[in-house]
Amino acid sequence: MSILNRGIWMHQEFTIQGQMPTSNEIIAASKSHYMAYANMKKDYTALAMISSQNLKKITNKIDLQITWYRKDRRSDPDNIAGGVKFILDGLVKGGKLKNDGWRQINSIAHKYAVDKDNPRVEVMIKEV
Numbered sequence: 001m002s003i004l005n006r007g008i009w010m011h012q013e014f015t016i017q018g019q020m021p022t023s024n025e026i027i028a029a030s031k032s033h034y035m036a037y038a039n040m041k042k043d044y045t046a047l048a049m050i051s052s053q054n055l056k057k058i059t060n061k062i063d064l065q066i067t068w069y070r071k072d073r074r075s076d077p078d079n080i081a082g083g084v085k086f087i088l089d090g091l092v093k094g095g096k097l098k099n100d101g102w103r104q105i106n107s108i109a110h111k112y113a114v115d116k117d118n119p120r121v122e123v124m125i126k127e128v
Contacts, residue, residue, distance in 0.1 A: 048090025
């Protein structure tokens with residue numbers, strides 16, 4: 001995690017180790033069993049919450065830049081970004097963000113890369 005103060009905005013970062021589920025995996029879980037999606041959401045929200053525990057509380061509207069490092073290119077970028085739901089819910093559940101609505105989120109930008117040895121999700125938050 002890093003925190004940088006530059007005048008009117010604050011920049012914070014955190015990393016979630018491993019891969020988040022894709023949109024297709026989320027949809028498949030929701031169709032397979034009535035508790036499969038609930039368990040997936042609980043687990044990945046907790047992972048995001050734990051990964052962001054060293055952040056300072058966010059008080060302003062934010063821009064997010066999320067870099068998704070995958071093991072390979074087998075998933076389309078729009079499918080990979082489905083995990084953003086768990087990231088935002090983890091920030092809210094962990095008390096770092098008041099809510100994940102229009103008043104708190106200004107923008108979300110996604111970048112994609114491959115790192116077969118260290119798949120992860122890097123999240124950069126800029127308060128605006």
